[in-house]
Amino acid sequence: MNMIKNKNVKTFKDRLHSSMQGLSVSAFAKKCDMSETVIRDYLSGKTYPSLTRLEVIAEKCNVSYNWLATGYKLEVLTPKDDDNIYNENIYRIPVYKKQLPTKEEAQTLHYIRETPPVMNYPIVEGWAAHRGLDIKKLIIYWAKGDLMSPEIKNNNGLIINTEIADIVDGAIYLIEYDNITLLRRIRLTLGGWILICNNNQYPTLEVPKTDFEKYHIVGRVVQIIKDVF
Numbered sequence: 726m727n728m729i730k731n732k733n734v735k736t737f738k739d740r741l742h743s744s745m746q747g748l749s750v751s752a753f754a755k756k757c758d759m760s761e762t763v764i765r766d767y768l769s770g771k772t773y774p775s776l777t778r779l780e781v782i783a784e785k786c787n788v789s790y791n792w793l794a795t796g797y798k799l800e801v802l803t804p805k806d807d808d809n810i811y812n813e814n815i816y817r818i819p820v821y822k823k824q825l826p827t828k829e830e831a832q833t834l835h836y837i838r839e840t841p842p843v844m845n846y847p848i849v850e851g852w853a854a855h856r857g858l859d860i861k862k863l864i865i866y867w868a869k870g871d872l873m874s875p876e877i878k879n880n881n882g883l884i885i886n887t888e889i890a891d892i893v894d895g896a897i898y899l900i901e902y903d904n905i906t907l908l909r910r911i912r913l914t915l916g917g918w919i920l921i922c923n924n925n926q927y928p929t930l931e932v933p934k935t936d937f938e939k940y941h942i943v944g945r946v947v948q949i950i951k952d953v954f
Contacts, residue, residue, distance in 0.1 A: 822867035882950035
C-alpha cells in the first residue's frame with residue numbers, strides 16, 4: 726500500500742531564495758514578471774505572495790507549488806519506507822466573505838454562519854494542534870475594506886477560531902450584530918466592551934453588559950493570511 730510523506734522544509738523566504746537558484750533579485754524579478762520591490766519584500770518576510778503569484782513563481786522556477794506554498798513535499802512511498810513516514814492530515818476549512826444581500830434578505834439572513842462558503846482552504850492538522858486549536862472549529866473570513874488596516878488589509882484571509890471560552894482582551898473578533906458583520910478588536914472594561922477599529926477614520930463602539938446578548942461572537946482571529954485569493 727502506497728503512503729504519503731510530508732517533509733516540512735524551511736520558511737517561505739528560504740524556499741523562495743532556494744528557488745532563485747543563484748539569480749540576482751533583478752534577474753529573478755524579470756523572470757517572474759514582478760517588480761524588484763515585491764521580490765525583496767518576499768525575501769525579507771515582509772509580505773507573502775497571493776496564490777496566483779505563488780503559481781507563477783512555482784511555474785517559472787520549475788518547483789512544486791505545494792512545496793513552495795507550504796513547505797510540504799508530497800512523495801509516494803513504498804511500504805519498505807514505513808519507518809520514515811511522517812503523515813499529517815490536510816483539512817479544507819470553509820472560507821466565508823461579507824455578503825451583499827438585498828434589504829429583504831438582510832432582515833432574515835446572517836452573513837457568516839448561515840450562508841454557504843465561497844471556497845475551501847487547505848490547513849495542515851499539525852499546525853492547528855501545535856496552537857491548541859480544534860481544526861474542525863476553524864473557519865476563514867475573507868476580509869474586505871480598511872476597517873482594521875494596516876494590520877488587516879483588503880482581501881486578507883482571517884483564520885477564525887469559533888470555539889470561544891472567554892473573551893481575550895485586545896484580541897480581534899468577528900461579530901454579528903443586527904444582521905451586519907463586524908470585525909473589531911475588543912477591549913474589556915468594568916462596564917462592558919469597547920469595539921475598536923485599527924483605522925481611526927471609523928468610530929469606536931461601546932457595548933454595555935446589558936447589550937451583550939445582542940452581539941453574536943462568531944470567533945476570534947488566530948491567524949492572518951496575506952491573500953486568500
